[in-house]
Amino acid sequence: MAKDYGEVELFGVGGSPFARRVQIALELKGVQYTYFEEDLRNKSDLLIKYNPIHKKVPVLVHNGRPLAESLVILEYIDETWENHHPILPQQPYDRALARFWSRFIDDKCMPAISKAAFTADKEERDKGTEESLESLQILENVLKHKFFGGETTIGIVDIAAGFIAFWLPAIEEAVGLKLLTNEKFPKLYKWGEDYTNHPVVKKNLPQRDRVVGFFKARYASITASK
Amino acid sequence: MAKDYGEVELFGVGGSPFARRVQIALELKGVQYTYFEEDLRNKSDLLIKYNPIHKKVPVLVHNGRPLAESLVILEYIDETWENHHPILPQQPYDRALARFWSRFIDDKCMPAISKAAFTADKEERDKGTEESLESLQILENVLKHKFFGGETTIGIVDIAAGFIAFWLPAIEEAVGLKLLTNEKFPKLYKWGEDYTNHPVVKKNLPQRDRVVGFFKARYASITASK
Numbered sequence: 001m002a003k004d005y006g007e008v009e010l011f012g013v014g015g016s017p018f019a020r021r022v023q024i025a026l027e028l029k030g031v032q033y034t035y036f037e038e039d040l041r042n043k044s045d046l047l048i049k050y051n052p053i054h055k056k057v058p059v060l061v062h063n064g065r066p067l068a069e070s071l072v073i074l075e076y077i078d079e080t081w082e083n084h085h086p087i088l089p090q091q092p093y094d095r096a097l098a099r100f101w102s103r104f105i106d107d108k109c110m111p112a113i114s115k116a117a118f119t120a121d122k123e124e125r126d127k128g129t130e131e132s133l134e135s136l137q138i139l140e141n142v143l144k145h146k147f148f149g150g151e152t153t154i155g156i157v158d159i160a161a162g163f164i165a166f167w168l169p170a171i172e173e174a175v176g177l178k179l180l181t182n183e184k185f186p187k188l189y190k191w192g193e194d195y196t197n198h199p200v201v202k203k204n205l206p207q208r209d210r211v212v213g214f215f216k217a218r219y220a221s222i223t224a225s226k
Numbered sequence: 227m228a229k230d231y232g233e234v235e236l237f238g239v240g241g242s243p244f245a246r247r248v249q250i251a252l253e254l255k256g257v258q259y260t261y262f263e264e265d266l267r268n269k270s271d272l273l274i275k276y277n278p279i280h281k282k283v284p285v286l287v288h289n290g291r292p293l294a295e296s297l298v299i300l301e302y303i304d305e306t307w308e309n310h311h312p313i314l315p316q317q318p319y320d321r322a323l324a325r326f327w328s329r330f331i332d333d334k335c336m337p338a339i340s341k342a343a344f345t346a347d348k349e350e351r352d353k354g355t356e357e358s359l360e361s362l363q364i365l366e367n368v369l370k371h372k373f374f375g376g377e378t379t380i381g382i383v384d385i386a387a388g389f390i391a392f393w394l395p396a397i398e399e400a401v402g403l404k405l406l407t408n409e410k411f412p413k414l415y416k417w418g419e420d421y422t423n424h425p426v427v428k429k430n431l432p433q434r435d436r437v438v439g440f441f442k443a444r445y446a447s448i449t450a451s452k
Contacts, residue, residue: 103298
């Protein structure tokens with residue numbers, strides 16, 4: 001029987017790529033947890049209490065002790081439930097690269113894609129498209145195996161890049177943009193299919209039409225306020 | 227005799243708080259390294275080769291393998307030279323908090339201070355000041371010992387927060403701003419003094435008048451382009 005690690009709670013929002021990262025990590029590890037769905041327009045007192053700094057999801061609460069920031073939580077999960085499905089590599093240099101690329105996705109890719117899709121100003125939007133394509137090309141070059149974590153292993157970079165595999169195609173559909181194509185980025189495109197078809201990932205993705213609807217509304221609100 | 231870990235090279239810029247983080251970590255660990263001073267207006271081919279993604283300092287090269295991003299490098303140093311002066315705590319939850327607060331300094335504090343000091347628009351600048359004071363208050367509340375790493379230990383949060391201890395007062399002098407005062411933030415102010423007086427830190431800080439001069443020039447260029 002598995003060692004008892006106590007109570008695990010997760011505060012998330014169904015459509016959030018950051019909250020889904022944590023769910024996928026917990027389920028890859030086989031950790032039992034209780035999930036609390038938040039309403040970001042009406043945040044719960046518990047969410048404010050547990051994440052007073054950023055007041056954002058996800059928040060993981062383990063035996064009453066809260067943690068915020070998805071990449072920080074992923075490393076915590078890996079260090080706490082260390083015997084099953086490693087999320088980070090073992091060697092310090094490989095671990096450092098995994099941290100570097102996870103941050104690259106958060107700090108470069110996601111802001112570029114958001115700029116390309118949801119900026120009112122045409123010039124800014126074009127700049128966002130260019131930056132997105134550059135970022136995707138960099139990831140295309142970095143991907144050496146089926147997954148970023150290896151031939152058979154989903155690692156922290158895969159989990160972080162889930163946004164590119166699932167949310168980016170939904171954004172493309174919602175706003176009529178084409179960034180991640182099979183022609184331009186064959187390895188990354190194939191990775192996106194493999195990643196979203198992994199049983200643990202698949203089970204933890206939101207409903208695609210709802211996500212597309214969310215991005216359509218976001219796009220409409222931006223083009224309306226031009 | 228110490229285990230031979232091979233060749234360690236660091237590419238930095240004397241005035242960069244990010245490069246200084248890495249130097250302080252290497253010297254706390256007692257790691258021998260070769261330092262290369264970069265000219266950011268005329269970056270070396272080696273820097274471009276080793277950090278093609280961001281083309282920024284610091285870059286650590288260990289036995290020919292390059293790493294960028296100061297916080298990623300600090301964790302690598304801690305995992306590689308693990309027997310002397312731990313930079314991260316041992317327990318997963320404490321490690322996660324250390325990562326959270328290091329990121330908070332990079333993602334919230336530093337941009338807020340930069341906005342408060344180096345924005346042409348008065349309204350934006352006031353907003354930056356407000357955000358800076360909020361961030362400093364949060365750190366004031368988090369600081370429970372002499373150092374963030376403990377009563378006697380400089381840890382990753384101290385090293386990350388070096389910007390607040392040394393560069394912030396230089397910015398204040400250069401642009402005529404007062405944020406980190408003994409009256410408002412007595413614990414953080416005292417921490418700044420203790421941190422910059424630690425022998426390893428003191429030895430690895432740039433010349434204050436040059437840093438003030440750099441920020442004066444930056445401020446002048448911004449007010450001139452108003």
